[in-house]
Amino acid sequence: MITIRALEAARGPFRLHVPELAIGRGLTLLTGRNGSGKSTLLNILSTAWLPDRGGIDYDGLSLAESRPILRSRIGFLPSGLELHEDMTAEKFLRYMGELKGIYDQEPARTLLEEMDLTSLRRRRIRELSQGQRQKLALAQALLGQPAYLFLDEPLTFLDSGERRQVVSWLGRYALRRHVVVSSHELNEWEPAESILWLNEGGVLFHGPAEEWGRDLPLSVWTGTVNESEWADLSQELVMGWRQVPGGREVRVMAPEPPASGFVPADPTREDAYFIRRYVLRESRTKGE
Numbered sequence: 001m002i003t004i005r006a007l008e009a010a011r012g013p014f015r016l017h018v019p020e021l022a023i024g025r026g027l028t029l030l031t032g033r034n035g036s037g038k039s040t041l042l043n044i045l046s047t048a049w050l051p052d053r054g055g056i057d058y059d060g061l062s063l064a065e066s067r068p069i070l071r072s073r074i075g076f077l078p079s080g081l082e083l084h085e086d087m088t089a090e091k092f093l094r095y096m097g098e099l100k101g102i103y104d105q106e107p108a109r110t111l112l113e114e115m116d117l118t119s120l121r122r123r124r125i126r127e128l129s130q131g132q133r134q135k136l137a138l139a140q141a142l143l144g145q146p147a148y149l150f151l152d153e154p155l156t157f158l159d160s161g162e163r164r165q166v167v168s169w170l171g172r173y174a175l176r177r178h179v180v181v182s183s184h185e186l187n188e189w190e191p192a193e194s195i196l197w198l199n200e201g202g203v204l205f206h207g208p209a210e211e212w213g214r215d216l217p218l219s220v221w222t223g224t225v226n227e228s229e230w231a232d233l234s235q236e237l238v239m240g241w242r243q244v245p246g247g248r249e250v251r252v253m254a255p256e257p258p259a260s261g262f263v264p265a266d267p268t269r270e271d272a273y274f275i276r277r278y279v280l281r282e283s284r285t286k287g288e
C-alpha cells in the first residue's frame with residue numbers, strides 16, 4: 001500500500017494538495033484534464049521531485065527515512081524522457097540497468113524481446129521511430145521488476161496493436177505490484193482496477209473502477225436522430241455520434257431520454273469521465 005498524508009507541492013502558481021490517499025496493489029489509472037497535476041504527482045511518487053510538505057509511505061517504508069532503498073524498488077517513465085541518442089538500444093538498457101545495480105545482461109535482453117525490439121537492439125536510439133523509443137523508455141522503467149511502477153502516458157506514439165499489448169502486459173505485471181499510469185484514454189485501460197481523478201491539483205475521485213461508472217448524476221442514452229433533431233440536441237451533451245442509414249446514431253448524457261426512441265446504455269469509463277466533468281463544470285458555473 002502506498003499511503004500519502006498531507007501532501008503539498010507547488011510548481012509556480014500550481015499547487016498539488018492531497019490530504020490523504022491510499023493506493024493499493026494493482027493497476028491504478030490516473031486521469032484528469034491537462035494541467036490537473038498528474039505528472040506532478042507521478043514525479044513525486046517516483047521520488048524524482050520531493051514534496052514541500054507531507055509524507056508518503058510505501059508498504060510501511062517512509063519516503064523521508066528510506067529514500068535510497070525505495071528508489072531501488074521504483075520504476076519510472078516520465079513524460080518526455082531524453083534518451084541517450086548515440087547509444088544503441090541494447091547498450092542504453094544495459095547502462096540504465098547498471099545504474100540500478102543490475103549487472104546481469106539477461107533482464108535487458110528479456111525486456112527488448114518483450115517490447116518487440118530485439119531486431120533493433122544494435123540500432124542507435126537516434127535511428128529509432130518515436131514509438132520504438134517510447135517502448136525503450138518503457139523498458140528502462142521495468143528494469144529490475146520494480147515493486148512500484150509509475151508511468152506517465154506510456155502509450156504515447158504506440159500503434160493500436162502495441163497499445164493493447166502493453167496494456168495487457170501491464171495488467172498482468174500489476175497483479176502483485178503497485179502500478180500507476182496516467183492516461184486520457186480511459187476505455188483503453190480495461191485491466192485497471194482503480195481510478196484516480198485529479199482536478200486542479202486535488203483528488204476528486206479515487207476508488208474501484210466499478211464505482212467510477214456507478215451512481216452518476218446523468219444517464220447515457222443512444223438513439224438515431226434526423227438532421228433537424230440533431231440540430232435541436234445540445235452539443236455539450238453529445239458524447240459521440242456516427243452516421244447510419246436514416247440519420248445519426250448518437251450517444252448523449254441526460255437525466256431523461258432526450259427524444260423518443262432513445263434507450264439507456266451502460267456508461268463506459270470515458271462516458272463517466274465526461275459526465276463527471278460536465279457536472280463539475282456546471283456546478284462551478286452556477287457557483288455551487
Ligand SMILES: Nc1ncnc2c1ncn2[C@@H]1O[C@H](COP(=O)(O)OP(=O)(O)OP(=O)(O)O)[C@@H](O)[C@H]1O
Nearest residue numbers: 011012013014032033034035036037038039040041
Ligand atoms: N517546472 C514547472 N514550473 C512551473 N509550473 C509548472 C512546472 N511544471 C508543471 N507546472 C504547472 O503545474 C501544473 C500541473 O502540471 P502537470 O504537468 O502535473 O499536469 P498534467 O495533469 O500532467 O497535465 P497534462 O495532461 O497536460 O500532461 C500545470 O499548470 C503546469 O503549468
